[in-house]
Amino acid sequence: MGTTMTRNSLYNAPFFQEMMDTTANLYRLGWDERNGGNISYLLREDELIPYLDVHHVLRTVPMSFDASALSGKYFIVTGSGKYFKNVKRDPAENLGIIRIANDGNSYEILWGFENGGVATSELPTHLMNHMQRLAVDKNHRVIMHCHATHLLAMTFTHSLKEEDFTKTLWEMCTECIVVFPDGIGVIPWIIPGTNEIGEATAEKMKDVRLVLWPHHGVFGAGQSMDEVFGLIETAEKAAQVYTVVCAQGGKKQTITDQQLQDLADAFHVVPREGILNL
Numbered sequence: 045m046g047t048t049m050t051r052n053s054l055y056n057a058p059f060f061q062e063m064m065d066t067t068a069n070l071y072r073l074g075w076d077e078r079n080g081g082n083i084s085y086l087l088r089e090d091e092l093i094p095y096l097d098v099h100h101v102l103r104t105v106p107m108s109f110d111a112s113a114l115s116g117k118y119f120i121v122t123g124s125g126k127y128f129k130n131v132k133r134d135p136a137e138n139l140g141i142i143r144i145a146n147d148g149n150s151y152e153i154l155w156g157f158e159n160g161g162v163a164t165s166e167l168p169t170h171l172m173n174h175m176q177r178l179a180v181d182k183n184h185r186v187i188m189h190c191h192a193t194h195l196l197a198m199t200f201t202h203s204l205k206e207e208d209f210t211k212t213l214w215e216m217c218t219e220c221i222v223v224f225p226d227g228i229g230v231i232p233w234i235i236p237g238t239n240e241i242g243e244a245t246a247e248k249m250k251d252v253r254l255v256l257w258p259h260h261g262v263f264g265a266g267q268s269m270d271e272v273f274g275l276i277e278t279a280e281k282a283a284q285v286y287t288v289v290c291a292q293g294g295k296k297q298t299i300t301d302q303q304l305q306d307l308a309d310a311f312h313v314v315p316r317e318g319i320l321n322l
């Protein structure tokens with residue numbers, strides 16, 4: 045005998061809708077072909093309880109690094125090998141809700157990843173980034189990875205020095221310095237899915253919310269799905285403009301460093317040091 049608790053359908057949960065809409069948008073924009081891209085979204089227990097029995101663990105999956113700083117924390121996350129184009133049609137196959145176990149070396153699947161699926165192979169980078177961003181921003185919640193086309197292309201044609209990369213992106217659209225005054229971080233090329241690439245990315249995430257993986261894609265971090273999507277979208281738009289500018293024969297004039305500083309002052313943001321020459 046037990047009491048039957050009526051729960052709301054998980055599919056109506058705001059965070060669930062955001063996850064479905066965002067994966068669909070990333071696919072629509074062509075930034076997540078095949079199984080490219082992954083998202084993890086930190087959830088509060090009180091957000092989950094109306095929709096899910098958090099005491100019912102379906103499976104436990106080991107991890108090869110220490111995530112004990114996140115023990116007990118919940119995430120909705122995209123699945124390993126899953127296609128963003130399929131998320132809306134079959135969320136339970138392509139998404140999962142997990143909780144980092146008390147030992148910090150495994151996670152518990154509470155919902156989803158049907159038919160034996162597991163969380164994205166980039167989970168080490170995601171969790172290391174969450175730990176790093178939470179250390180500097182208590183309201184941090186979302187890590188997003190995608191293969192934004194023009195940013196990726198720029199890693200073949202532009203200097204990979206992050207000061208140079210940041211300056212070019214800032215110049216390409218007036219709003220850029222306001223949206224990411226912290227600039228963009230760039231790591232060396234490293235095999236994806238490894239702890240090593242996670243550690244290198246998280247090291248950058250101390251200071252920036254955007255990290256470029258040369259010849260691969262970009263990672264974004266922020267307090268909400270909209271904020272992170274908007275951050276990547278803005279940088280990608282700047283990269284697209286850069287591509288068109290180059291195709292049109294290169295810059296004849298640009299936003300000056302003084303104008304960029306004036307913009308930052310007008311919008312009360314502090315540009316990353318070492319980029320503007322004033």
Ligand SMILES: [Zn+2]
Pocket residue numbers: 080081189190191236260261
């Ligand atoms: Zn990728």
